[in-house]
Each structure stands twice: as structure tokens, then as C-alpha cells.
Amino acid sequence: MTGERRKFRREGADTRRQALVMATLDLIVEQGVRGATVRAIAERADVTQGLIRHYFSTKDELVQEAYLAHMAGLTEQTFAGVAERETARERLAALVVASVTPPVVDSASVGLWAGFLNHVRQDARMRAVHAQTYHDFRDRLERLIVGALEEAGRGPDAGQARRLAIACNGVIDGLWLEGGALPEAFGPDELTGIALAAVGAILQLDLEEAAKT
Amino acid sequence: MTGERRKFRREGADTRRQALVMATLDLIVEQGVRGATVRAIAERADVTQGLIRHYFSTKDELVQEAYLAHMAGLTEQTFAGVAERETARERLAALVVASVTPPVVDSASVGLWAGFLNHVRQDARMRAVHAQTYHDFRDRLERLIVGALEEAGRGPDAGQARRLAIACNGVIDGLWLEGGALPEAFGPDELTGIALAAVGAILQLDLEEAAKT
DNA sequence: GTCGTAATTATGCAAGCGTATAATTGTTCG
DNA sequence: CGAACAATTATACGCTTGCATAATTACGAC
Numbered sequence: 227m228t229g230e231r232r233k234f235r236r237e238g239a240d241t242r243r244q245a246l247v248m249a250t251l252d253l254i255v256e257q258g259v260r261g262a263t264v265r266a267i268a269e270r271a272d273v274t275q276g277l278i279r280h281y282f283s284t285k286d287e288l289v290q291e292a293y294l295a296h297m298a299g300l301t302e303q304t305f306a307g308v309a310e311r312e313t314a315r316e317r318l319a320a321l322v323v324a325s326v327t328p329p330v331v332d333s334a335s336v337g338l339w340a341g342f343l344n345h346v347r348q349d350a351r352m353r354a355v356h357a358q359t360y361h362d363f364r365d366r367l368e369r370l371i372v373g374a375l376e377e378a379g380r381g382p383d384a385g386q387a388r389r390l391a392i393a394c395n396g397v398i399d400g401l402w403l404e405g406g407a408l409p410e411a412f413g414p415d416e417l418t419g420i421a422l423a424a425v426g427a428i429l430q431l432d433l434e435e436a437a438k439t
Numbered sequence: 440m441t442g443e444r445r446k447f448r449r450e451g452a453d454t455r456r457q458a459l460v461m462a463t464l465d466l467i468v469e470q471g472v473r474g475a476t477v478r479a480i481a482e483r484a485d486v487t488q489g490l491i492r493h494y495f496s497t498k499d500e501l502v503q504e505a506y507l508a509h510m511a512g513l514t515e516q517t518f519a520g521v522a523e524r525e526t527a528r529e530r531l532a533a534l535v536v537a538s539v540t541p542p543v544v545d546s547a548s549v550g551l552w553a554g555f556l557n558h559v560r561q562d563a564r565m566r567a568v569h570a571q572t573y574h575d576f577r578d579r580l581e582r583l584i585v586g587a588l589e590e591a592g593r594g595p596d597a598g599q600a601r602r603l604a605i606a607c608n609g610v611i612d613g614l615w616l617e618g619g620a621l622p623e624a625f626g627p628d629e630l631t632g633i634a635l636a637a638v639g640a641i642l643q644l645d646l647e648e649a650a651k652t
Numbered sequence: 653g654t655c656g657t658a659a660t661t662a663t664g665c666a667a668g669c670g671t672a673t674a675a676t677t678g679t680t681c682g
Numbered sequence: 683c684g685a686a687c688a689a690t691t692a693t694a695c696g697c698t699t700g701c702a703t704a705a706t707t708a709c710g711a712c
Binding site for chain 4: 444447449478488497498
Binding site: 257258259260333336337340341343344345346347348356357360361389392393395396397398399400401403404407408411412416417419420421423424427428430 | 470471472473546549550553554556557558559560561569570573574602605606608609610611612613614616617620621624625629630632633634636637640641643
């Protein structure tokens with residue numbers, strides 16, 4: 227008989243690109259950037275390696291798209307459910323809680339982020355994505371902070387608002403990092419309480435009360 | 440004539456191992472983990488690649504030692520000069536300032552740390568180093584915090600001390616991370632002021648005053 | 653001195669990498 | 683039903699990688 231050539235189904239470009247991106251992220255999570263080879267990605271996505279070149283002209287392009295997808299997903303997960311809260315203070319508290327709770331706090335997620343950081347430092351386009359993701363998140367956080375402070379009758383000026391947002395963002399990121407990188411070091415819900423207390427102290431707002439809603 | 444075999448000098452084991460570790464760190468900084476190949480490391484250390492195998496039975500062993508060296512250096516840099524301060528509050532302020540100032544805050548340093556994180560997630564021994572480094576730093580921070588609070592007439596209980604240390608560590612780490620990963624996003628000394636204010640707010644201590652000493 | 657030995661170099665290998673290109677095959681449209 | 687075309691597979695090339703092993707050489711002991 228003739229050699230059995232592999233059967234396949236044609237898929238739309240979007241479907242395939244997304245599948246390849248997901249396969250890339252999975253592999254980086256499981257085996258680090260090292261393990262995310264073109265061949266392994268193709269196998270995971272159940273296609274042959276040549277197809278990757280058909281959708282991404284280079285591997286770096288695929289990695290870049292994977293990074294974008296991961297960061298967008300992270301921001302989305304963090305802000306999911308925030309807008310539904312009634313008061314600004316409750317929205318802020320909800321954001322803080324979400325930031326230090328699974329699925330946002332997650333070993334794989336932090337590992338993924340760290341794995342990308344070196345690409346970020348070397349590739350200009352990835353650096354742009356990084357900067358935008360960071361500023362995006364911080365701006366949204368700053369708006370929540372300003373809202374909560376105004377609600378409490380004390381609206382900060384622009385400089386204060388910026389500094390408070392940077393500080394709160396620092397706490398959130400730091401705890402996110404530690405919770406993900408060293409999961410067994412903290413009790414369940416411990417980070418939640420600490421994050422609310424710390425951000426609350428910086429802003430002089432009682433967030434622990436607001437989080438109970 | 441016969442081929443010119445390379446001249447060399449014999450060095451002690453410690454010297455060579457240290458040189459190889461330094462070369463590894465340099466390369467990871469400059470080109471990411473990807474660029475730190477056995478051949479590149481050897482060239483940087485001005486030896487041939489076979490010598491690496493003579494001192495480290497595997498490349499991972501070298502990487503692990505490099506990680507250890509980097510983390511130890513980071514902690515040392517951060518605490519340098521802290522002990523000299525007079526009061527506990529000044530010591531705490533000095534630590535906070537050092538944590539968000541070069542050379543501790545540094546793009547290369549953060550990149551190095553991130554590059555290692557994936558190894559940490561996969562190698563048990565590196566995970567142990569990571570956990571110990573983290574707890575070591577946090578314990579020292581906690582002692583400074585307790586000292587400063589007692590100095591102010593309010594000694595926290597063990598649970599409070601732990602939570603405060605985690606929170607302050609979070610701010611410090613978060614700002615360290617952001618300062619290193621996105622240097623151009625902050626003005627000079629901006630992080631210093633924010634870090635002092637944030638940690639001060641969490642502990643309800645005036646650290647900005649104490650930092651001026 | 654010269655001799656032994658550990659440090660160092662030199663060379664090679666098998667595996668894996670990303671990329672290129674040609675051959676096939678599923679799908680769509682008239 | 684068949685032709686055209688894009689999606690997909692198959693294969694191969696050149697390079698780099700980490701690791702192994704044998705040949706050399708600097709240096710201290712006696």
C-alpha cells in the first residue's frame with residue numbers, strides 16, 4: 227500500500243491561530259519556554275509543524291501573540307465582576323480581592339509571565355505590549371481609587387492619584403507574584419485579608435468591610 | 440608547524456567556578472537564558488567549553504549555582520548599610536529605600552530573577568533556594584518592623600507582625616519589579632517616595648522623615 | 653630537574669532546533 | 683462533477699545545543 231498520509235480537516239484561520247497560541251501557552255506553563263518548541267507546539271495543537279509557518283511567519287511572532295493573549299486574559303479575569311458592584315469602594319475592594327485570588331493568582335500564570343519577561347526585555351514590540359498592559363491596568367486602578375476617594379469626600383489631585391495608584395498597584399503585583407511563585411507560603415484567604423488591609427491603609431479607606439458585600 | 444594549542448593558566452577551583460558563574464549571569468542578563476549556552480559561557484569566561492564539565496557535571500548545576508549567587512547578592516545589596524542606622528525606624532526606612540533604588544532595582548536584575556523563575560518551578564532544589572531566600576528576606580524585614588513599632592510604643596503580636604511583614608514585602612517586591620521591568624515609567628526618586636509613603640501608611644509610621652537621616 | 657597529576661584543551665557526536673519548500677488533500681463554487 | 687485554490691502534510695537542510703572522551707600541558711612535590 228502507499229504510505230498513509232495524515233488525514234486532516236480544514237479550519238478557519240482564527241481557529242487555528244488560537245489553537246496554536248493556546249498550545250504554546252500550555253507548553254510554556256508545563257515545561258517552561260524551553261519546552262515550547264515548534265514541534266511540541268504543533269503536536270499539542272494536533273497539526274504538523276509546517277502549519278505553524280503557514281500562520282506565523284516566525285516563531286517569535288507566535289510567542290508574541292501568545293504573550294498578548296495571556297496578558298489580555300489576565301486583565302480580563304482580574305476585572306471580571308468588578309463593574310457589577312454598587313459603590314466605588316466596593317468595586318475597588320472587589321478588584322483587590324480578585325487580584326490575589328485564583329485564577330488570577332496562579333503558579334502557572336506567574337510562571338508564564340516570568341517566562342515572557344526576558345522576551346519583553348529584548349523585543350521592542352513585546353516591550354510595547356508590556357508597557358501598555360501595565361499602564362492600562364494602573365489607569366483603571368487609578369480611576370477606581372479616585373472614585374472611592376471622591377465617594378468618601380476627599381478627591382485627590384492628579385499627582386496624589388498617580389502616586390496612590392502606583393503604590394496600590396505595587397502591593398497588588400507584589401502579592402500576586404508571591405502568591406503565585408510560592409503558593410504554599412500562605413494560608414487560604416490570607417492574601418486577601420492582607421491585600422485589603424494594605425491597600426486600605428494606603429488609601430485610608432476601610433476595604434475589608436466593603437469586600438464583604 | 441604544528442597547530443598552535445591554546446596557552447592557559449591553572450586556577451584554583453573556587454576562582455574558576457566563580458568566574459563561570461559570573462559569566463553565566465552576565466550572559467543571561469544580556470541575552471536571556473537562551474543566550475547562556477555552554478559555549479557562550481566558556482568564551483565569556485575565557486576558557487574552552489570542556490572545562491565547564493570539569494567543574495559542573497551538568498549545565499543545570501551551573502545555572503543553579505548562578506541563581507544562588509544572584510539571590511544572595513541581591514539580599515546583600517539590599518541590606519547593605521541598613522545596620523549602620525541609629526534607630527529601628529531609620530533602619531527600616533533605609534531598607535525600603537535600598538529596595539527600590541539601583542543597584543537593587545535594575546532591569547537586568549529583574550530579568551535575571553524572572554529568567555530563573557521557570558527553573559524554580561521545575562527543579563526541587565531551586566525551589567528550595569527560592570523559598571529560603573524569600574523567607575529569609577521577609578523574616579529580616581519583620582524584625583525591622585517589630586523593632587520600629589516597639590520603638591513607637593506599640594508592639595504587634597505575632598500574627599499582626601506576620602501580616603504586616605507580608606504586606607510590606609509585597610509593596611517592596613511589587614515596586615522593585617515594576618521599577619526594574621519598566622524603568623522609564625517612573626521619575627527619578629519617584630519610587631522611593633511612594634515606597635516610603637506606602638510602607639509608612641501600612642505601619643502607621645512616618646518613614647519619609649526617618650529616611651532623611 | 654623530572655615526574656606525576658590534575659587542570660585544561662581539542663575534537664566529535666547525536667539530538668534537537670527553527671526554517672524552507674515541494675507535494676498532497678480537503679473544500680468551495682460554478 | 684470537476685476545476686481551482688488555500689490549507690495542510692511531508693521532507694529535508696543547516697545550525698546549535700549539551701555532553702562525552704581522548705590528548706595535552708602547566709605546575710607543585712620531591
